[in-house]
Amino acid sequence: MAERPRIRLPKQANKGEVVEIKTLLAHLMxxxxxKDSAGKxxxxxIINRFACAFxxxxxxxxxxxxxxxxxxxxxxxxxxxxSGVFTFNWTxxxxxxxxxxxxxxxx
Amino acid sequence: MLHPFRALTKISSRKQxxxxxxxxxxxxxxIAGLVGLQTxxxxxGLAPLATDGPASARPWVRYTGWPTRDTSKFxxxxxxxxxxxxxxxxxxxxxxxxxxxxxxKLVADRSRGGSCLxxxxxxxxxxxxxxxxxxxxxxxxxxxxRDDEWLFNYVNDARVYNPETVxxxxxxxxxxxxxxxxxxVAFLKTLKSLARFKTALDDPxxxxxxxxxxxxxxxxxxxxxxxxxxxxxxxWKATGPSGQSCASCHSAPAQSLRTWAASMxxxxxxxxxxxxxxxxxxxxxxxxxxxxxxxxxxxNTALSTYLRYLANGAAIAPDTESAQAKAAYKRGEALSxxxxxxxxxxxxxxxxxxxxxxxWIRGQWLGELRGQLDHFPTWRTSQQSVxxxxxxxxxCQVAIWADDLPPDAPEYGxxxxxxxxxxxxxxxxxxxxxx
Numbered sequence: 001m002a003e004r005p006r007i008r009l010p011k012q013a014n015k016g017e018v019v020e021i022k023t024l025l026a027h028l029m030x031x032x033x034x035k036d037s038a039g040k041x042x043x044x045x046i047i048n049r050f051a052c053a054f055x056x057x058x059x060x061x062x063x064x065x066x067x068x069x070x071x072x073x074x075x076x077x078x079x080x081x082x083s084g085v086f087t088f089n090w091t092x093x094x095x096x097x098x099x100x101x102x103x104x105x106x107x
Numbered sequence: 108m109l110h111p112f113r114a115l116t117k118i119s120s121r122k123q124x125x126x127x128x129x130x131x132x133x134x135x136x137x138i139a140g141l142v143g144l145q146t147x148x149x150x151x152g153l154a155p156l157a158t159d160g161p162a163s164a165r166p167w168v169r170y171t172g173w174p175t176r177d178t179s180k181f182x183x184x185x186x187x188x189x190x191x192x193x194x195x196x197x198x199x200x201x202x203x204x205x206x207x208x209x210x211x212k213l214v215a216d217r218s219r220g221g222s223c224l225x226x227x228x229x230x231x232x233x234x235x236x237x238x239x240x241x242x243x244x245x246x247x248x249x250x251x252x253r254d255d256e257w258l259f260n261y262v263n264d265a266r267v268y269n270p271e272t273v274x275x276x277x278x279x280x281x282x283x284x285x286x287x288x289x290x291x292v293a294f295l296k297t298l299k300s301l302a303r304f305k306t307a308l309d310d311p312x313x314x315x316x317x318x319x320x321x322x323x324x325x326x327x328x329x330x331x332x333x334x335x336x337x338x339x340x341x342x343w344k345a346t347g348p349s350g351q352s353c354a355s356c357h358s359a360p361a362q363s364l365r366t367w368a369a370s371m372x373x374x375x376x377x378x379x380x381x382x383x384x385x386x387x388x389x390x391x392x393x394x395x396x397x398x399x400x401x402x403x404x405x406x407n408t409a410l411s412t413y414l415r416y417l418a419n420g421a422a423i424a425p426d427t428e429s430a431q432a433k434a435a436y437k438r439g440e441a442l443s444x445x446x447x448x449x450x451x452x453x454x455x456x457x458x459x460x461x462x463x464x465x466x467w468i469r470g471q472w473l474g475e476l477r478g479q480l481d482h483f484p485t486w487r488t489s490q491q492s493v494x495x496x497x498x499x500x501x502x503c504q505v506a507i508w509a510d511d512l513p514p515d516a517p518e519y520g521x522x523x524x525x526x527x528x529x530x531x532x533x534x535x536x537x538x539x540x541x542x
Contacts, residue, residue, distance in 0.1 A: 024327050
């Protein structure tokens with residue numbers, strides 16, 4: 001997918017604050033259960049895994065299933081104790097991994 | 108397959124002189140020379156347009172996955188060919204011997220024009236699952252004392268009793284055979300008790316009107332915003348075959364074009380038709396940058412969405428005052444009242460306040476014409492794509508079993524002008540988001 005991932009989180013937070021992170025990746029999430037006009041199954045192609053780490057330590061991970069709609073949108077909360085970098089990984093069925101990162105400053 | 112444009116609009120010598128004057132003024136204030144092109148167009152009141160050839164693919168091929176049934180023997184926006192309405196009810200020479208069980212299946216058969224249940228509550232038929240309320244509740248029609256002849260004629264062609272009806276002429280248009288209509292009549296006579304709905308939402312008379320509450324301008328919610336944020340600005344800067352880009356003349360579109368799209372569609376004397384944003388983009392880009400951004404191409408949709416986005420908040424204000432625009436409006440109004448397709452619906456039949464607007468056709472809400480334009484082009488969650496208003500027109504036609512037209516058809520220009528006038532004063536909020 002050509003679209004860049006969309007991520008929203010505050011640029012700044014207080015020490016110990018719980019911040020909300022929203023992520024969205026443009027993806028068709030082809031379930032593998034639809035048929036094309038010739039009656040053939042359209043092969044499954046979904047984002048099957050999402051992971052977020054903060055300063056290298058995992059803070060949120062999940063597996064995604066075929067019933068999840070196109071353009072998977074995930075929202076989760078993280079308690080931040082220090083400034084650093086969030087990294088985000090979306091793993092496609094075809095092995096492609098889309099990555100992104102965002103910085104947060106703790107004051 | 109794409110039809111190339113052959114000629115650009117000629118600039119008259121008067122305009123060239125005007126250009127020279129403008130160019131001198133620009134030199135004096137040391138503004139980049141290319142801005143002069145924009146100034147010239149604005150001063151002359153005429154934007155450069157490629158006026159030769161169509162603005163969409165020819166032959167026009169219906170979108171992949173859309174129905175392909177032959178509807179050429181029914182009216183369209185360009186042809187009046189439907190079978191004529193009978194002048195009087197048919198006399199039944201013998202009693203109908205229909206099969207109510209077969210009729211019960213037919214009234215719920217969605218392959219036949221959407222089924223009777225799309226418009227009528229019919230007691231327990233179809234499991235009372237999401238019927239519509241465009242037509243009257245027929246749950247107790249069996250108690251109404253109607254004879255076979257009346258029921259037969261009403262289903263066959265209701266126009267013999269009510270010339271203003273919106274009911275499709277099922278028999279005259281050959282959607283149901285006489286024997287099938289007999290089965291339906293037999294079933295109607297069995298309907299003697301009110302529908303029992305599983306939930307209040309199944310009852311179209313109680314179902315609340317849908318309200319779109321999603322924030323259509325949030326890119327986390329509306330994927331069409333990605334066109335506006337990324338794709339269109341990139342296209343704006345892309346240099347075309349002529350060595351120019353949109354940005355060459357329109358360097359600050361957020362300022363210079365903050366109301367332009369709200370003035371569209373506009374009567375274009377050089378083409379003798381009303382141009383919407385989409386067709387304008389095709390012809391103007393061809394004439395200036397040399398790009399071939401045909402209507403319904405990904406590039407055209409991105410830019411048309413962007414141009415209307417730039418005018419967000421501006422009130423829709425098409426010109427309907429000039430003589431030619433007035434004539435186009437009149438034609439659009441007439442087209443919106445023309446009954447087309449096998450189902451014989453006009454725009455007004457479904458979206459007219461005095462007809463079926465603000466009612467349910469099965470699970471779909473029929474909105475009034477006012478309110479149908481300010482959010483286009485819109486993201487359609489059910490289609491995972493952006494539709495402009497022309498594609499919406501095309502789908503309306505295909506859905507009522509009528510032939511659609513190419514997106515640059517002059518009839519759509521007239522219709523869009525009429526629709527825009529019905530929406531005058533409403534403020535753009537583009538891209539919209541809808542089911």
